[in-house]
Each structure stands twice: as C-alpha cells, then as structure tokens.
Amino acid sequence: MNRTQIIYSLIGVITLAVLAGVVLWSGVFEAENESLVPENQPAVSPKATSSSTNQTDKQYYGSSTIGQSVEGRAISVHTFGNADNHLLFVGGIHGGYEWNSVVLAYNLIDYLQANPSELPENIKVSIIPSANPDGVYALAGKTGPISAADVPADANPGGPERFNANGVDLNRNFACRWQPTSNWRSEEIDAGTSAFSEPEARVIRDYVQSHGLSAGIFFHSAAGAVYGAACNGQVGPQTKTLLNTYANAAGYRAVERFDAYPITGDVESWLTKLGIPAVSVELSNHTDTEWQKNLAGVKAVIKQFSQ
Numbered sequence: 001m002n003r004t005q006i007i008y009s010l011i012g013v014i015t016l017a018v019l020a021g022v023v024l025w026s027g028v029f030e031a032e033n034e035s036l037v038p039e040n041q042p043a044v045s046p047k048a049t050s051s052s053t054n055q056t057d058k059q060y061y062g063s064s065t066i067g068q069s070v071e072g073r074a075i076s077v078h079t080f081g082n083a084d085n086h087l088l089f090v091g092g093i094h095g096g097y098e099w100n101s102v103v104l105a106y107n108l109i110d111y112l113q114a115n116p117s118e119l120p121e122n123i124k125v126s127i128i129p130s131a132n133p134d135g136v137y138a139l140a141g142k143t144g145p146i147s148a149a150d151v152p153a154d155a156n157p158g159g160p161e162r163f164n165a166n167g168v169d170l171n172r173n174f175a176c177r178w179q180p181t182s183n184w185r186s187e188e189i190d191a192g193t194s195a196f197s198e199p200e201a202r203v204i205r206d207y208v209q210s211h212g213l214s215a216g217i218f219f220h221s222a223a224g225a226v227y228g229a230a231c232n233g234q235v236g237p238q239t240k241t242l243l244n245t246y247a248n249a250a251g252y253r254a255v256e257r258f259d260a261y262p263i264t265g266d267v268e269s270w271l272t273k274l275g276i277p278a279v280s281v282e283l284s285n286h287t288d289t290e291w292q293k294n295l296a297g298v299k300a301v302i303k304q305f306s307q
C-alpha cells in the first residue's frame, strides 16, 4: 500500500465513522422524542379519565327534548354510551293509567347514571321515560321525573289518563294495521284521524327514523308478561329472541303475540315493520315498578346485544 492508497483508506474510514455517528445521533434523538410522547399523552388525552366513568372521548350521558305533547309538555330522551348498537326503552305511552312504567323508566335512567360501568362499550341505551306526558299530568298534576309519592293515594286511573289530550290512544296511532277506531279491552277507542296524527306518536316516529335502532322495549302495565309483535305475518326470530331474553331474566311470562283482543296501530308492530325487533313489557300491576325483575331483564338484553 503506497501513501496515496493509505490516504484514501483513511478518508474512507473517517467518512464511514462520521456517517455512523450521524445515524447513531439521529437514532438517539428520535428515541428521546418517542420517549417524550407517552409521558405527555395522559395529561392531554380525554381517555385519561375513562377508567372510572366508562367515558370514551365522547360524552357518556346526554338528555334532550325531542318534541312536545298536544298541551305543549316536553318529551325527552336520555342517552347513555356512543355505540351503533342502540337499544331504545320507552315508558308511559299510556300516560297516567300506566304511571308505574314511567317511574320504572326514570329509575333506569338513575341507575345507568350511577353505574356507567354496567354499559358495555359497544352498546348505546336511549330512554324516553314519559311518552305521553299529558296523560301523566292528568293523574299526577306534574310531569318529568315522577315517583309513587306524586300519585294521589286515592287515584284510580280508569280512562282519560291513558289517552293524550286529544283523547287518542297513542299506542293505536302508528302505521301498522292502523284503523280510526280500535280496541282497549271491550271498549272502542279513538286511534286518531290518521296514523301519526298525534304529536306524541310523531315524536317517536321521528326519533326512530333518525336514529338507527337495534331494538325497542316498551314498558306497560298490568298484564304481567312480555309480548312480541309483528306487523303482518309471523313474529320474527329477532323479536322472539328479545322476548325470551327479557322474559326469562325478569321472570315474566313470554307470549309471542298479544291476543286478548285485536289491536291496531301499536308502536311495537310498527317497529317490526321497519325490521326492528320490539317487545312490550307489561308490569304485573299498576303501582309497582318490579325493579329487580326489570333490571335483570334490561341487563340480559344489554348482554345479548353486546355479544
């Protein structure tokens, strides 16, 4: 190796050493930057508080007014969670006559507010606690969150409290087999001038049509059973599963279809016409919420839809 070759070799070695140094230095620099990221993230990420409240980066709970009754009383929805899998629970479509179904719905709102960890991340629950507030007002003299204490001790709701302020049975005002008159036991009753003639029915229609629903569960009293529904033909398999899940967990009778007397224009059948499984949960009497039974039913349905 002559002098020139030695010089070129030295230049080569020095160049390699400098390049290696640059690569190493930048690697260290990147590593330092990366190490900064996880330290900074918890302080700014909304997920930092998620473990105790089940909140994701969106809100866990919200409520809003979605319409008004004939007499201008607010109809509200309370929503928990953010998932696409969406369960709707509705109380009080039969107003003061079934006021315990309103109390049950408000109890469910309180429970989900207090126990956010009960709701799986892939489930959203919405609750319309009082679908016929004028009917509740006719009995209790108030609307919104009611309890048994708001109902007069001598109350014996027998008719008007069931209907809206136009005297229409709202659960005969939906667009499935709708007829202008319908039945409640042996009585002939007013089903409105057309399907969705009543503002309270339109509130539910518009909510359902603008929010994808996985299932609808409607609280009533007092037949002590869970009923499936179908608009035409047979009760569908999804409704049967929903019906049996709730009834088995809650300890109510499971009945595929209400057949004590013919019903037209009910909301449950209308939902199944849209391909949404739906059931009526009938409490056993007109005063108790049967809270533990119904909490078990609700939890079983949430579990079913989370799997």
Ligand SMILES: [Zn+2]
Pocket: 093, 094, 098, 171, 219, 220, 221
């Ligand atoms: Zn009812």
